[in-house]
Amino acid sequence: MLLDHPWQIPSSTLSTGSCRVEYHLDAVRLEADVVDVGDIPFENCDPVREFPAWRGKRHHSGLLWMERTGRHVPFESLAERSCLIELDRTPGVALVSSQPMWIRWGGENPEAHAPDYFVRFEDGSGMVVDVRPLARIDERATRQFNRTAALCRDCGWDYAVYAPDSEVRDANMRFLMRFREEGWRSLEAESTVRGADGTIESIARILESHGDGLARCFSLIWTGHLAVDLDEPLSLRSAVWWKESQ
Numbered sequence: 001m002l003l004d005h006p007w008q009i010p011s012s013t014l015s016t017g018s019c020r021v022e023y024h025l026d027a028v029r030l031e032a033d034v035v036d037v038g039d040i041p042f043e044n045c046d047p048v049r050e051f052p053a054w055r056g057k058r059h060h061s062g063l064l065w066m067e068r069t070g071r072h073v074p075f076e077s078l079a080e081r082s083c084l085i086e087l088d089r090t091p092g093v094a095l096v097s098s099q100p101m102w103i104r105w106g107g108e109n110p111e112a113h114a115p116d117y118f119v120r121f122e123d124g125s126g127m128v129v130d131v132r133p134l135a136r137i138d139e140r141a142t143r144q145f146n147r148t149a150a151l152c153r154d155c156g157w158d159y160a161v162y163a164p165d166s167e168v169r170d171a172n173m174r175f176l177m178r179f180r181e182e183g184w185r186s187l188e189a190e191s192t193v194r195g196a197d198g199t200i201e202s203i204a205r206i207l208e209s210h211g212d213g214l215a216r217c218f219s220l221i222w223t224g225h226l227a228v229d230l231d232e233p234l235s236l237r238s239a240v241w242w243k244e245s246q
């Protein structure tokens with residue numbers, strides 16, 4: 001599932017009910033009822049959990065610099081890193097925070113969950129994101145995601161589960177990251193290839209007059225102005241086409 005495919009809540013999902021949200025803002029631990037969290041700047045919150053490291057740890061944790069937000073954002077698995085890379089090229093993303101809250105449900109079915117990311121968009125809207133490979137979305141995770149989605153609905157946020165399932169796409173995205181800097185972008189280069197299609201090699205030749213044509217082409221793929229099948233290995237023969245939606 002990609003970030004533009006929201007989690008679908010079944011009709012049998014429990015309502016938010018008795019629920020408290022814990023968050024850490026400016027190094028202070030705070031709590032609020034779920035009905036009062038709409039105005040909290042979760043995009044500026046500190047992680048509510050630590051990311052410990054030890055010899056033989058299976059998951060890779062670290063920090064990813066997000067060009068779009070101008071911040072380092074923590075991740076605690078390569079799947080979470082892939083999610084951050086996708087968010088870094090998603091139009092409208094303003095800020096992203098990691099492990100932004102503990103959601104604690106009470107009542108007859110008590111449970112706690114710390115979503116992986118909170119995303120604030122330029123228009124002020126919010127989105128909560130959980131990251132879980134498809135093979136690991138079991139019955140317990142599904143129930144937890146359903147309850148989180150219901151809470152987000154009640155709070156006016158979007159909710160998505162990012163489930164990376166393509167190693168090729170991840171490799172392509174990590175390669176394209178080197179061309180995300182502003183210096184590779186040019187309105188003149190965009191205008192030159194607007195409406196064009198062909199291969200990476202042919203588009204790069206067209207862009208040679210603007211400097212390194214190949215790098216300019218990869219930059220336009222990163223920004224989404226040029227579309228390509230990222231689930232196939234990139235090569236000079238890869239087909240690309242202009243995306244009018246950009």
